[in-house]
Amino acid sequence: MxxxxxxxxxxxxxxxxxxxxxxxxxxxxxxxxxxxxxxxxxxxxxxRAGRTRAHHTHxxxxxxxxxxxxxxxxxxxxxxxxxxxxxxxxxxxxxWRYPDGDPNALRVEVTARQWSWTFRTAGPDGRFGTGDDVVTLGELDVPVGRPIYLKLRSRDVVHSLYLPSFRTKIDAIPGSTTRLWFQAQEAGRFEIGCAQHCGVSHYKMRGLLIARPEGEYHDWLARAETDSRLRGDAALPVAGEADGWDWETGR
Amino acid sequence: MTATDQSQGGDAGGDAGGPGGGPGDGLEEIPPEPAGFLRRHVFSTDHKVIGRQFLFLGLSFLAVGGVMAMLIRWQLARPGVPVPVVGGLLFGRAGGLISPAAYTALFTMHGTIMIFFAVTPILIGGFGNFCLPLLIGARDMAFPRLNLASFWTMAAATAVLTASFFVPLGPPQAGWTAYATLSTAIGAPGVGQTLWVVAIYLNGASSVMGAVNYITTVIRLRAPGMTYLRMPLTVWGFFLTSILNALFVPVLAAAMVLLFFDRVFGTQFFVAGTTVGAGGDPILYQHLFWLFGHPEVYILIIPAWGIVSDLLSFFARKPAFGYRVTVAALVGVVILSTVVYGHHMFTTGMSPLLGESFMVLTMIISVPTSLLFLNWLGTLWRGASRMTTPMLFCLGLVFTFGVGGLTGLYLADVVADMYLHDTYFVVGHFHLIMAAALLLASFAAIYFWFPKMFGRMMSEALGKWHFWPTFVSLNVVFMGQLLIGYAGMQRRLYDPSVYEFLRPLLPLNRFISRAAYVLGASQLIFVVNFFWSLFRGQKAPKNPWAVGTLEWTVASPPPHHNFDRIPVVVRGPHELGHPAARALGKDWLGQDEGPVRPSADNATDGSTDGSPPDGSTEGAA
CATH class of the missing domain: 1.10.287 (Helix Hairpins)
Known part of the structure; x- marks a missing residue:
């Protein structure tokens, strides 16, 4: 072992x-x-024999x-x-020093539901809720060496985004927004878990984090953006609101 | 020496500290024992009968919760393999396999049963009831009929909880913490969860009734001379626990009422999320739950600490080291326990100020806890320890509580908790305290007070055969869980092999499970010992352990009214190894034993110690 x-x-x-x-x-x-x-x-x-009395002290x-x-x-x-x-x-x-003002940080909307994770990045225009948003299900793609800044909501019950290889986790809670930041230092495929009991299939709520070097990430982003646009992902009701949710001002 | 002739020789000076409403000459009318079978054994108001009822109820549910733990361990060791022996009976429709839904129900009910329906009734209901009046020299609780109501409310709670297994959509599955919104109609639409809420509410009502009764009993019914600082630490434990119970169980009750409204009447206190478009706050539930839930940890462990502090002294044949510091430490823990609960919620995104405050407060609680622990070591040091079965269980507790307490530091630290929260590290940590330490204390209490409860001795040989496999296997199980959590495995996973990084842990999980089966099987030795001793055990003398607290001055088992004459207490509970007692050919002095040689008594105390040993200078606050 x-x-x-x-x-x-x-x-x-x-x-x-x-x-x-x-x-x-x-x-x-x-x-x-x-x-x-x-x-x-x-x-x-x-x-024992020879020691029958204790030392008397209070x-x-x-x-x-x-x-x-x-x-x-x-x-x-x-x-x-x-x-x-x-x-x-x-x-x-x-x-707790969140990369709020960091233009280099990758911002991601995370929506948790029974029993999957949805990740939405803003796409090339840098704004959420536009046609070039990139939406992935169960897979979070990030570049190596840049701060990754997540804001999380849950549609139904409390979940907890758990990144064992990044030594961190944060709950996703219905009705409020939580946040988390981390940075990948090496490329690779890492598992995302759910740490909070969220129902009968809690154990299946696994996701994948794929960290790529900056160049590869850009290639991936271009492909994913096209895919997302073709599928009309940006119009998907993420977290229930018809047009996604405003990343910056979430409660 | 009997209670009667002792109190006649009692020092009148001891009366000074007696409670105002206490029995004056100890000769007031003794209530007659009821005649009918029902009034004597079923609906009795006698604290000793109620204590035994709680004990049997708790032990029965301990067995049920234990079997559930075995099933959970089976699933973690052999996912996808039908459960042997009982599989067909319990999971017949699934071909003996534990389904994800059954697994979820198992860990939910295991936690619920162990905390609310096993440990609580055994320690607080059982030994609290049995011991309190006897240890403070009273004839019964302050409110015997409230005591009766407390037990039967608990019985009703168990009935409701049991019913939840047999309703459409199955038993509750939201975990023992029943976090909203999983525990609302969103995550748990079945009747089972509603019954769970009702059962917990009734259980809490029973606890509050008990708490009010215990507090009043300790304040009002102490025998003359039984000042607060002459009370056995067991009594301190139950007293302080009752205060926490009375203050914080109502918070849980409030959470249950709101949850009940959400489930049944469609309110939205805790319901939120875009699935339903509601505007409640699930985090409010967590605040309410842990505002109760963290004191609850201390509600359960403080009686255990009290019992162990007394028993270590009794069997080391030495006074409890630093009695007053221990009392102060217990009080300190009680106060601090009310302001640390936020460490259960570090990952909910609480504000940094709040998070750091809860971390600091949680760290501070380690000061009184280490004082308590160091005093245990001080008690053992230079003692002449008798390794009886209760003593072995107490020493076992000292060990597991050490590991359990220290691992709490990891989880109190916000940074480490980001990684360890909701992993098996948490499971291992709280099992070392809530399962290992509490079980060891419960067994110590059972082996120690069994003679007084049932009038017969338990077998020492079987007791030791029970101790060793229990102690070894429970440490393997719970320390194994710490390791599994360190390696990153989350709690409450039906099948950890879904995650690649957890697959290498399967051998360790199997090993832990085997240790768990040994732990379960070892308890059969206890069951045999318990029932064999109950009917065939050697008749217990009045004072088999040769100690000085008041319950050992009356017959085993005590008569209905406990004391023919209310004793007059003249000294503290731990006068063991006392030089003045040697003249009497023994090494202990009873709490109500008249001053043997007053001058010599005082002189010896003065020379060996800086302060009076019996706390006689302290008034009854």
Whole structure:
């Protein structure tokens, strides 16, 4: 058995792995210390011939309390405080710094429904709800090296777009719009999952993320735009509204 | 030594801390035991009978929920293979195969049953009822008839829940959390989900009735001298849990009422989405659910903590280390538990400020929790531990709670949670707490109080044979789930092999399933021990464990009225290994045992410790 994290293809996934690794190390050490203490107490401080009486203390002396509080405080600072500081920096600097003003970012409308994902990009004119929108079902095509900025809605129940190879997920919720950004650092085919129980076929709500180098992506986009136009995809009722939904001002 | 002669020798000074309405001389009229069979055994108002009823109800549903877990594990280990033995009976129409709909119903009902209909009735209903009056020196609960109503409301809830299996469109399938809008008519049009809502509501009503009763009982019916800081930690556990229950179960009830309206009367509190063109808010449901749901975790674990804190002290033959710090830590957890629930909702796109606040608050709760944990270690240190069956289960809890608690940090961290949320890491984490730790505590409580409940000892040998496979296999199962989640597998997948990246996990899933079958089979040893001991076990003496709390001063099982004379409490619950007791040829002092040698008693305490051991300086707040 080989238990590993899924392959990381993202710009910031290593930060997530870093937090997990840090926690595994620190909590592992703390637990090891507890275990040693516990084992000594169980093995040596048990009732047997020659040890019939326990040491009588209520552990209420100032030094008992000081010791307990000191250990708890050291653990709190070493694990929790350090973690919060690190996490807060990563959130404000990376994960929650959405590429709102970034002209380079690829914007995608994601519509979740039982049990599939629909992805809509604006096409060459850069505007949603026009005839050159590119709509794909169950497949999200992205260029490598550009921020991908998703806004999500759900038509029916709560779903959760899960990108294991990008170490992230975000719920798609009926009645409101959520958002997520990530960036692919390498080309490849990566799985998209649904992480939130969304009904009897939840397990089948799989999608595919295909990351291509910029040049290949452009070729793909040109083909897909033609296909989409021929099929009249732009007129599809995405998320229920006849003309798609206004990506920028979604609630 | 009997309760009667102890209280005669009791120190009148202990009265100072007694509750105002308490029985004065302990000689007030003893209510006669009812005569009819129904009033004695079915519709009884006796807390001991009701406690046993809750225990049997909870254990029965534990078995049902356990079988469901085995079926879930079968599907994850052998997708597409008919279930052996019971497959034809349960899934006959599908040729013994678990269908996706059946699987969805299984994990929904497994969670619902285990949390609301197994652990809650066993620990809170069963041991809360049985222990509270006995441990504080009362003759019954403050409201015996409310207690009766509480049990029968729970029984009604189980009937409604059971009925949901036999309705058109099948049992509920929205998961135990029943997130809207999946739990509304959009995702669950059948009657089953409506019955689920009613069952949870009734279950909550039962819990609130119990909570009000427990709180009142602890405040009003403590024996003279039983100050708050002389209460066993078990009592503290049930007391604090009841406060949380009384405050937060009504929030769940509110969510259930709104969901019921949405389902039955066509309101749109939680209904949204363009499929139906409604303008409700499904996230509101999640807020209500977790505003209850996170305290619920503590509602269940705090009694377990209390019991284990007492039992570790009893079997280490040492006073509970840092009793007051432990009490303060429990109170701290109770307060903090009300403001951390948002960590269940990090992936709903909550505002950054909210997300970081919930993360910080969740981290802070690890301080009182580690104090509690360190005090357990302090209790064991330099003890003379007796490795009885209840002690083994308590030590098992210390271990699994350590792992379960620390893995909570991963999920409290917003960054790690982006990846781990809704994976098996979450499943492993909360099973280590809600399943492993709670089951170990429940078994510890059963082995410990069985003699008092039923008047017979359980077999120690079978108890140890029960402990080891249970302990090993449950750690394999739930730590295996942590690994599966670390590798990325989502929860609630009927067939993980739909995903390519999850296919290499099948061997590990099979291994976990085998451990789960061992865990299930090990419980048969417990069933045999339970029933054999019930009818053939050795007759239990009054105080088989040689400890000093009040329930062990009366006969096993106690008479209908518990105490012939209400005891007068003179010291704390953990006077074990007490130097003054040696003169009596034992190593413990009863809570109501008159001062043996007052001067020596005080002198010894003063020399070994900086503060009075029995909390006698503390008033009954």
């Amino acid at each position: 080989h238990i590993v994290l899924p392959h990381d293809a993202s710009l910031d996934g290593h930060l997530v792995d870093g937090v997990i690794g840090y926690l595994t190390l620190t909590t592992g050490l703390a637990f090891l210390a507890v275990l040693v203490f516990l084992l000594i107490a169980i093995v040596f401080h048990r009732e 552990g209420n002396r100032p030094r008992d309390r000081a010791l307990t509080f000191a250990v708890a405080l050291v653990m709190f600072v070493a694990i929790d405080v350090t973690l919060v500081a690190r996490t807060a920096g990563e959130l404000s600097g990376r994960f």
